[in-house]
Amino acid sequence: MVRLTLGIIVAAAVAAAATHEIYPEKHSRVFSGYKEPVLRIEPGDTVITRTWDSGGADWKAVKHIEHPYKYPESGNPLMGPFYIEGADYGDTIGVRLDKVRLNRNYGYTSYRYSLGALNPGAAEGIYKNYYKPDVLRPQRADLIPWDLDLERGIAKPRLLESSGMKFEIPVKPMLGCIGVAAPGEKVETSGPAGSWGGNMDYNDVTEGATVYFPVYHKGALFYLGDGHAVQGDGEGLGTGIETSLDVQFTIFLYKGKRMSIPRLVNSEYLISIGSQPEFSSSMDHALRMANSDMIEWLTSEYKLTAPEAHLLMGAVVQHKIATYFGTVVTMIPRRYLPDPKR
Numbered sequence: 001m002v003r004l005t006l007g008i009i010v011a012a013a014v015a016a017a018a019t020h021e022i023y024p025e026k027h028s029r030v031f032s033g034y035k036e037p038v039l040r041i042e043p044g045d046t047v048i049t050r051t052w053d054s055g056g057a058d059w060k061a062v063k064h065i066e067h068p069y070k071y072p073e074s075g076n077p078l079m080g081p082f083y084i085e086g087a088d089y090g091d092t093i094g095v096r097l098d099k100v101r102l103n104r105n106y107g108y109t110s111y112r113y114s115l116g117a118l119n120p121g122a123a124e125g126i127y128k129n130y131y132k133p134d135v136l137r138p139q140r141a142d143l144i145p146w147d148l149d150l151e152r153g154i155a156k157p158r159l160l161e162s163s164g165m166k167f168e169i170p171v172k173p174m175l176g177c178i179g180v181a182a183p184g185e186k187v188e189t190s191g192p193a194g195s196w197g198g199n200m201d202y203n204d205v206t207e208g209a210t211v212y213f214p215v216y217h218k219g220a221l222f223y224l225g226d227g228h229a230v231q232g233d234g235e236g237l238g239t240g241i242e243t244s245l246d247v248q249f250t251i252f253l254y255k256g257k258r259m260s261i262p263r264l265v266n267s268e269y270l271i272s273i274g275s276q277p278e279f280s281s282s283m284d285h286a287l288r289m290a291n292s293d294m295i296e297w298l299t300s301e302y303k304l305t306a307p308e309a310h311l312l313m314g315a316v317v318q319h320k321i322a323t324y325f326g327t328v329v330t331m332i333p334r335r336y337l338p339d340p341k342r
Contacts, residue, residue, distance in 0.1 A: 001078060004182070015252075017044035027052065027064065027077035027225070031188045031198055033217035037083035040219075043253035049054035050103065051175070051227045052077050054242045055137055059103040067137045075190040076177050076199060080223035084251055087220040093180065093213055095222065099248035100173045100207040107146045107155070107229045107243035108136045113236045116279060117324045121178040131160065146241045148229055154309065155241055156228050173245055176201045176226030179262070182215040190279035193327055197262050199226065200275050201235045202322040202329065204264060210252075212263040234324045236276065261293050269318075269331045272297060278326030287319070290330035298332070303341050312336060 024038045041047060052058050056065030065073055087093055112126050130141035132170025137143065145158040148171065156168040179197020182188040193200045197213050206209060213220070224247065264271040272293040274286030291313070298309040304313045318331040 013322070016042070016110055017046065018042065019046045019048065021048040023050055024079055025064070027056070028223060029034070029073065029075050029190050030081060031078070031179055031182050031190065031196055031221075032081075032189065033185075033221055035081055035221070037081050037219065037221065038079070040083040040085060041251060042085050043087075043251055046098065046248060046250045047082065048246075050245060050246045051079055051130055051225045051245045053244050054176075054226055054239070057244065059102065059244045059246075061106075063179060067284055068139050076226040078177055078190055078223040078225035079179065080225075081219075081221035082223075082239075082251070083219035083221060084253060085219070086255070087215050087253050088218050089216055090256060090258050091215040091220075092257040092259050093215055093220050093222065094210050094252035094254065095178070095213070096210045096250045097175070097207050097247070098250055099206070099246060100175060100205075100227075101246045102148055102150050102153075102173055102229055102243065103246045104244055105148050105150060107241040108143045109146065109157075109239045109241055110142055110237045111144045112142070112280065114234075114238060114324050115259060117234065117236055145204045146229070148241070148243065170222075171229045171241075172203065172206060172231075174203050174228050174240065175205045175224055175245070175247070176207055176228055176231075176240060178211060178224045180213045180215060180223070181217045181221035190223075193275040193323070194277070195261050195275060197275065199278070200262070200322060200327055201226075201240070201278060202264075202273060202274065202320075202327060203228070203229065203231045203233065203240070204266065204271065204320075204329075206266075209264050209266045212259060212265075214259045214261075215284055224249070226268075234321045236324060237278075246279060248275075259293075261289055263293070263297070264329075267334075268331060270294070270297065270337070271332075273322070273329045274328045274330070278323035281326050283321065283325060283328050286326065286328035287330075290319075290328055294330045294332060298337075304338075
């Protein structure tokens with residue numbers, strides 16, 4: 001497990017960890033504290049599962065959602081919830097992503113960049129020439145298919161024959177939706193993001209990362225979904241390369257450790273995630289949230305003094321726009337940090 005002192009981990013349960021394999025035929029479209037769990041697991045347990053793409057198609061291209069959407073269907077289909085024994089309000093869970101891998105040979109994106117991230121008129125007329133109607137979903141002509149080469153780890157857009165542009169890019173499979181049941185009595189759809197995680201669309205939520213979430217309900221009620229083969233910073237298309245994924249994750253529980261926003265640790269960085277709904281929030285607010293959380297993290301877990309934490313931030317901090325007008329992350333390279341036991 002990525003090293004991080006977050007309080008008292010439930011070590012006894014980890015010692016008796018089990019592995020569960022589950023492929024639910026039903027999905028959730030909400031991060032809710034009131035849904036029946038698909039599986040109850042102990043801290044330290046590992047789960048092997050698959051996600052569907054954002055349109056509800058699985059690894060065999062079987063569609064589990066009718067299109068066009070009919071109420072109440074909308075948003076990304078989620079796998080879960082997974083009930084974590086012993087988790088309760090005021091705790092933290094850690095989710096180590098052991099495997100996040102492609103399992104089919106196609107995906108899709110939209111093809112117009114977010115107008116909010118461009119100067120006025122910069123995308124004028126781009127929807128006058130659609131791709132092809134009904135290629136990926138009924139009554140949709142604004143989606144581009146991508147071919148995914150699983151052996152080479154390469155993605156290529158299936159452009160129109162009139163296009164002279166040819167390119168391929170390396171894949172970096174990620175989960176767009178990941179998190180726990182939202183706080184209080186709120187039932188959040190799989191569209192927005194917030195302190196519970198949700199539709200963060202953050203492209204470092206990849207294999208090898210450990211993501212941490214505050215717990216708001218008994219059992220935490222963990223969800224995941226919305227696989228992307230690769231996605232640029234900001235999610236400018238409003239999509240990544242949408243596809244299904246094979247996922248393996250391990251759950252850890254930290255009793256009595258309270259966090260205010262999600263965090264992520266990988267081999268290179270500590271990352272505070274200022275998680276907010278995309279395309280509708282203030283990035284200034286997300287930046288302040290993430291910076292403040294990082295200061296608290298450095299002083300409480302790594303025992304830096306406040307001046308030390310501020311100096312380190314000022315000298316080495318990095319930032320990413322996870323989603324435009326939404327989530328911003330604050331990153332500190334781990335190589336500059338002392339042993340957290342100091």
